[in-house]
Structure formats: C-alpha cells, structure tokens
Amino acid sequence: MVDYFKEDITSLHDKLVHKEITVRQLVEATYDYIDKTEGKVNAFITLNKEAALKQADALDEKGVDPDNLLSGIPLGIKDNIVTKGLKTTAASHILDNFMPVYNATVMDKLDALDTITVGKTNMDEFAMGGSTETSYFGKTHNPWNLDKVPGGSSGGSAAAVAAGEVIAALGTDTGGSIRQPAAFNGIFGIKPTYGRVSRWGLMAFGSSLDQIGVMSRTIKDSALVLNAISGHDEHDGTSAAADVPDFTAALNQDIKGLKIAVPKEYMDEGVDDDVVSAIKAAIATFEKLGATVEEVTLPYTKYAVPAYYIIASSEASSNLQRYDGIRYGFRAKDVNSLKSVYVRSRSEGFGDEVKRRIMLGSFSLSAGYYDAYFKKAAQVRTLVKRDFDQLFEKYDLVLGPTAPTPAFGLGEKITDPVTMYLNDILTIPANLAGIPAASVPAGFSKDGLPIGVQLMAKALDEATIFKAADAFERHTDFHNQVPAFKGGQN
C-alpha cells in the first residue's frame, strides 16, 4: 500500500491530504513492513506502535493540515534522544529501563508538527562507536549486505531509512555518527552546524561536539525535517541565536561558479580505490554542473583523530559521571556501601567501549597528564579549526569521501579500537571545527556497497550544502537504488 522506496515526504503528504490513504493506514503499513524486515535488519530497539496508532487516529479525526508537510509522517528517532513516556536507552544496559519524564526540544518541535514517532533506533552504546556493534540490544545489519555493519553510531537510523522502514530519521553526530552510516547505507545524512539544533534532551557524550541531524533517502526530506528541528533554545546555552533559513529554498538552484576545495589529505593512501574512483566521478559531475574544483591542503588532518579521541573521551568521562545507580538506571544488586553502588553499577552497566572512553578521558584529565593530553588536544583543535577558517575565505565547500572504505564486515574491527577510530578520520574534522557537513550518495563499490561523498561548509551555511547536494542528486541516480538484503546466513 505504501512503498517508501517510491515516495518522499511531499508525495506522502499529497496522498494524506487527498485522502488516498489515512494516517492510520500509513502507520499500519509502516509497521507491517517493519515486521517483515526487522528480522534481517534489527534497526529498532523499541517500537511505539500502540501510541503511534492512537496518534494516527487522532490526526485522521482532526484532518491532516494541507500546509504542514510533516503532519502524520512517521519518523525514526535515535535512542539517545529523550522521548517522554517512550523508553530511551542510549543502547546501554545502564539505561535499559529508563523512561524519560520530559521531551528533547527536537521532539517537542516535531510533536507540534504532528509527526509520528515509529520507534527508537539502535546505535552504538552512548553513541560511542562506528559500527552499532557496541549496542546492548544486538547488532544492526546493513540492508545492502546483511553481513556488513550499518556504520555508526546512528546505524539503526541509517539502516531503517535504507531498508525502507521509515522515510526519514533523526540521528546524532559527535565524530561522524550521522555521515558515516549515511554513506554506508547509500542515503543522505546531514550534521548541521554545532548550535543549529538544540541539544536539550540529547544524552550528552561530547558536549562541545554533539549535534542532532537528519537522515533520509532524498535531500528535500532532510531539508524539511531540519527546518522543523532547528533554532535557538533557551534550554541549550550553546544553541545558535542565528535565524534559520528555509533549507528547501536552496533546492533546484544552479551551482555555476560554486567554489569547491578538495583536500589532498582526504584522498591519500588508506582510502579505498573504489571510494577514490567514486569521489573523482563526483568531482567531475560537480565540474560539469559549473562548479570549480581545486586541490588544497589541510595539513592537520592526520592529527584530528587523536585530538578528537582525547577531547570526546574527556567530555564523555565527565558527562557519564551522572550514571551512578542512584536516581535512575541500573543499580547493581547486593551492594553494601555507597561507593560500591557507584563502582558496581557502572562496572556492570557500561559496556567495554564506553569504559575505554571513560578511562582514556579520566586519564587525559587527571593530575600530571592534563597539559600533555587534554590541553594539547584542545590546542590542535584550534589548528584544525584555523585550517578550515582559511579555506572558507576562498571556497564555498570542502569535498571529500565520507569514509575511507565502504561498510566493513560485522566483527571485523570491533576487537581493535585504534583501527576502528581511524575509520572516522574524514568525518571528525567537521565536529572539531563545529561546521556543517553532509554525506551524499555517490556510487557503489565493486561489491555493490554504497559510497558517500562528503560536503562541508562554513558555520551556519547548511544552505550551500543543500544547494550543491540537490544539484548532484538531480544529475545522478544513486539515491534511487534499492538495497538487496543479501547475505545474512551467519
């Protein structure tokens, strides 16, 4: 009845307004399809069926607002965004029974527009990881090849969209957690400027890096949802006071004269041949569309990964102190002192990757090591940011691959933290600099796995990313490909 591979938010809205389908039918069709695909993909931790159907009936009663494209549209929400009355776990044992008592600002904004929350998507525990394998709730499988990871940490949101379970989903991005899974799943994903979207109600990981964003098959759908969730919020002192443009106004524009920089470090050895070919083809497409593309250098790229892992882990070690087994979350059994409540609840409640980050962060901030690690990393961050500031004086966009490789195999990197961390080398710089960045479908490897091209712009200039990505989408066909759900025997 409804096939998300053949629709976008606008076409679904037309069907709802013209009563070709009711909101209830749309929601039921969504869950029917999810029932059929979840056994292969496992994109969701929690489904919200009962409440969603109730909301659908209320909307059918009230009538879909013809002026509100998002009215009655089912969305997936990453499980580190708190949803009042709907279990929110951050994919961690320590929060596996946590019921939020308030909504994240983004959820209040979406609720006001009558979107429907289909469920909470799987992720790496506390968003720490690049494969969704650190989830307490099982692995998510890549719909293009079920033996591959969906990327992470927003792997559930990406796989749900790519599998056609939802039309769009919210993700979060601290070091690439929207863009890398978007690339691995052949969909669009945008991390807006730091501060563009309120972090109120986002479970904190690295507070100076975290940002909520959108993942969808079409660029217009992400523009529509980003319009809805952006804006200043008094609950988040770091949210930007800047006006929010209508991001859909950037669509269907000419990109003649657009100046694009390609850092040579982003195409270096370590980047897979198929990825290099796809990015070169994307560059040729942009040139054909009238953009000028020049090679530049971002000399501190190599140091962005170590700087990021110190900064993000330090912030995480501080943010995760709140999980103490006292006020909410998991509390260890048979503990007889207050300190052992803390120690045992945390040791039993957190998974290994979260513990590694807490340990690295606590080490980097501890007496005697602060200057050599945390402060040094924060100084290198200044240099990374300065590199970008200088580039954006001359260029509109920075272009490169989103990830050095297509999706890797389940279990392939999980035992080697440093190798896993290096997969983030191309996405981390945008978080350190606080600039907006997106991954756009740009081709396939010889094995049929999706490849993404990354576009970055100066702070608060998401519109230029949308403009270029949309022009690219109109002249390519990668976003229309449908995953095969192959493999999955093991």
Next chain:
Amino acid sequence: MISKEQVTHVADLARLEFDEAQLNNFTTQLDKIVDFVDQLNEVDTTGIEPTTHVTSAVNVFRDDVPQKGEGRAALLKNVPEERDGLIRVPAIIDKEED
C-alpha cells in the same frame, strides 16, 4: 608505557573496577590508544590557545525565577530503590565502608 597500577588508579577515579583478566586487557588496549594519541607531540603548539568550544557565546544568563519541575512522583518512577517517596541508598556512614 601505561602500567597496570596507573590503570587501576584511573579506574578508581572513574568509579570503575576490573577483574584481573579485564585489567590486563584494558592495560594493553589503553597503552595502544595512548601510544596512538602521543603522535600529537609531533605538532608544535607553542603559543596556540586551546579550543574547548566552538560557539561565540560567553556566558548565557537567565533570570532566577522559580520554574515548575516534573514533580516528585514523575521523577521517582526511574529510581531503582525508593521508600516513602525518598531515594534509598546504603548507609553512607557504615563500618563496612571500604
């Protein structure tokens, strides 16, 4: 080189504990990670100001007016152990305190 003693010390700071096998594993892994991040020493950062946030905001103030919270009943729903509307914890002063 990170030692097991350092790892145990940092674990205590972070309110985590590891058994012997985990301790060995974490020491090896943290040593590799610290070795990896040590490449930052190749960068000359003399005179470079650290960046700890990327917004231009300095301090954000609001008026100190009371605001309605979620209420005790709602907040207590997530509490692991409660009694008479209060959060229950082991005795803070206890002979068994370690």
